[in-house]
Amino acid sequence: MTDATxxxxxxGAALAVVSMAxxxxxxxxxxxxxxxxxxxxxxxxxIPARDEEQNLSRLLPSLGRQTVPPHxxxxxxxxxxxxxxxxxxxxxxxxxxxxxxxxxxxxxxxxCHQGVEASTxxxxxxxxxxxxxxxxxxxxxxxxxxxxxGAVFSVCPWHRIERAYEELSVFFNLLMVGGIxxxxxxxxxxxxxxxxxxxxxxxxxxxxxxxxxEAVKQTVLENLKLAKKCEELGIPRRCFVGRGSISMRxxxxxxxxxxESWAKGFSSGAALASPAALLLASxxxxxxMMVTVCxxxxxxxxxxxxxxxxxxxxxxxxxxxFRQVGRFSVVNALLFPVSLLFYQGLFAVAVMRKRKKVxxxxxxxxxx
Numbered sequence: 283m284t285d286a287t288x289x290x291x292x293x294g295a296a297l298a299v300v301s302m303a304x305x306x307x308x309x310x311x312x313x314x315x316x317x318x319x320x321x322x323x324x325x326x327x328x329i330p331a332r333d334e335e336q337n338l339s340r341l342l343p344s345l346g347r348q349t350v351p352p353h354x355x356x357x358x359x360x361x362x363x364x365x366x367x368x369x370x371x372x373x374x375x376x377x378x379x380x381x382x383x384x385x386x387x388x389x390x391x392x393x394c395h396q397g398v399e400a401s402t403x404x405x406x407x408x409x410x411x412x413x414x415x416x417x418x419x420x421x422x423x424x425x426x427x428x429x430x431x432g433a434v435f436s437v438c439p440w441h442r443i444e445r446a447y448e449e450l451s452v453f454f455n456l457l458m459v460g461g462i463x464x465x466x467x468x469x470x471x472x473x474x475x476x477x478x479x480x481x482x483x484x485x486x487x488x489x490x491x492x493x494x495x496e497a498v499k500q501t502v503l504e505n506l507k508l509a510k511k512c513e514e515l516g517i518p519r520r521c522f523v524g525r526g527s528i529s530m531r532x533x534x535x536x537x538x539x540x541x542e543s544w545a546k547g548f549s550s551g552a553a554l555a556s557p558a559a560l561l562l563a564s565x566x567x568x569x570x571m572m573v574t575v576c577x578x579x580x581x582x583x584x585x586x587x588x589x590x591x592x593x594x595x596x597x598x599x600x601x602x603x604f605r606q607v608g609r610f611s612v613v614n615a616l617l618f619p620v621s622l623l624f625y626q627g628l629f630a631v632a633v634m635r636k637r638k639k640v641x642x643x644x645x646x647x648x649x650x
Contacts, residue, residue, distance in 0.1 A: 287579050288588025294572025295592040299599055301565035305460045307467040309606055312437060312522045314418070315425035322424040323431075323485070324353040326403030330393030332360040334411035335369045336534060342373035344414045350421040353403040358393040376400070391495040391504050398494060406489055410480040412530050413439045419527040423483055426520065433518040434488055436505065437481040439530035440523065441608025447537045449614045453567075453625040454544045455607045460563050462509070463556025464521035474556035475519045477512070479505030481528055488517060523606060545632045567622070570596065574619040 327345065331338060338357065345355055355375040359367050361383070370377040378400050380393055387395075394408055405427060407420075426435055438459050443449060459465065462476030482505060484492070492511045498504040512519055524530075533540035573596050576589045601615030614621060 285585070285588075287576050288585040288592070291573050291576035291585070291589040291592035292595075294569045294576065295595045296569070298566055298569025298573065298596050301562045301569060302599065302603065304467050305559060305562040305566060306465050306603060306606075308465045308469045309459075309523055310465070311525055312419070312422045312527045313426065314422055315429065321428070322350055322421070323405040323427055324403045325405040325407050325420070325424060325483070326398075326401035327352045327355045327407045327409060328394055328397035328401060329355070329357045329375075329409050329411055330360055330390050330397065331357050331362065331366050331370075331411045332389060332393070333362045333364045333366060335362075335365040337411040337531070338366065338369045338373070340414045340531070341409065341411055342369070342375055344416075345375075345420075346373065347417050348415065348420040349418050350424060352407070352420060354401065356397045356400055358397045360389055360393040387499040388502065388504075391499045391501065394504075395495040395499070398489070403486070405483060405485050408479075408482040408484075410530070412532055413480055414442075414529050414531075416527050416529075422527060423481075427483060427485070430518070430520065431485060432488070433520050434477065434485075434512060435483040435520045435522075436478040437522045437524045437528050438478040438607070439480050439528045440525040441610070442529050442531045443609040443611070444531060444534075447540065448533055449610060450621050450624045451532065451540060451544070452604055452608065452610045452614060452621045455610075456603065457563055457625075459523060459607055460566075461556065461559050462506070462521060463559035464519065465523075466556075466559060466562065468558075470518070470520070472556065472558065474513060474558065475509065475521065476556060477505045477509040477519055478521060479503065480530060481524070482508075491515060491517070525606060541628065545628060545635075567626075570618065570622055571626070574622060577619065 329341070342355070345352065356378055357370040357375050358378045358380045359370065360380040367377055367379070378396055380396055383389060383392055398406060405424070407423070423435060423437070441451065441455050462478065463472050464470075464475045466472050492508055492515070495504065497511060498507040501507045509519060533543065573592055576585070577593060580586060580589060597616050597618060600618050601612050604610035604615050
């Protein structure tokens with residue numbers, strides 16, 4: 283049994299490392315480009331905001347520090363109960379008082395739709411309120427748009443970790459990045475490439491062709507549904523990770539907020555993910571679980587050297603990968619079974635809730 287446990291651990295390690303390498307083979311950051319010789323597009327920034335006073339206190343000042351200023355910044359106050367409106371006015375952005383949620387719509391698409399109605403830019407940049415931009419981030423995004431005006435662009439922000447419970451988000455983050463299928467070994471040649479919802483840049487012309495947010499008005503992960511429409515129309519998608527350009531602090535409200543946030547998108551995310559990326563992600567998690575189970579078996583069977591070596595063979599590249607998507611600690615990577623089991627447990631709960639048709643709430647609204 284000792285030898286068998288060690289062999290299974292190494293099979294799991296090999297499966298995890300190979301599938302991880304294929305899934306994240308072409309992780310790329312937003313490039314820096316020379317913009318001296320070209321005119322950049324006029325961009326309207328649209329920010330849907332429901333009780334986002336704290337987050338806007340970081341995002342709006344970061345927009346004011348951009349090396350290339352936006353044409354306009356529009357914040358749609360979606361029936362907030364905090365000081366969202368006052369924060370917007372303090373920082374000089376344009377405030378849109380969101381109308382009552384229309385029947386058949388979810389909150390975020392409805393707020394984005396209203397923001398677009400009020401905008402005048404040639405390009406539209408949709409930002410979640412919890413992101414923050416480095417000074418040259420907008421210039422880099424618009425440079426990419428100017429170089430390929432027919433494409434749409436999205437960035438998954440780098441996750442700023444400030445409290446210990448946020449470390450548990452790491453596999454959710456990684457599967458969000460890997461699941462869109464933009465960073466596999468096939469790169470931009472892959473089919474079914476998705477889009478990130480936190481930072482989404484599209485020309486007004488392309489936005490109209492996609493049907494705008496009205497086409498995804500009752501979708502939890504509207505970014506993935508818009509990506510499907512891009513695929514149908516042959517519109518290229520260009521995706522990046524945000525390290526060094528765009529970051530986010532997702533869950534300042536505590537552990538419960540984190541659990542509710544990740545739980546609301548499980549089913550929709552799996553259904554809309556790239557099939558190839560979903561397969562690789564499944565193999566990766568399977569390999570990690572095989573190693574994890576073998577570690578627990580050491581309580582009964584003695585295969586410390588073989589299992590320990592397999593464990594390190596997984597933990598080291600995992601630590602490197604963790605840092606590509608957020609400020610996740612080395613300790614988190616070395617103890618990856620903890621975050622992995624948290625992910626698996628929450629996934630199981632979300633699936634059971636879906637089968638029992640238990641509605642998930644987010645900020646006081648039902649989302650499925």
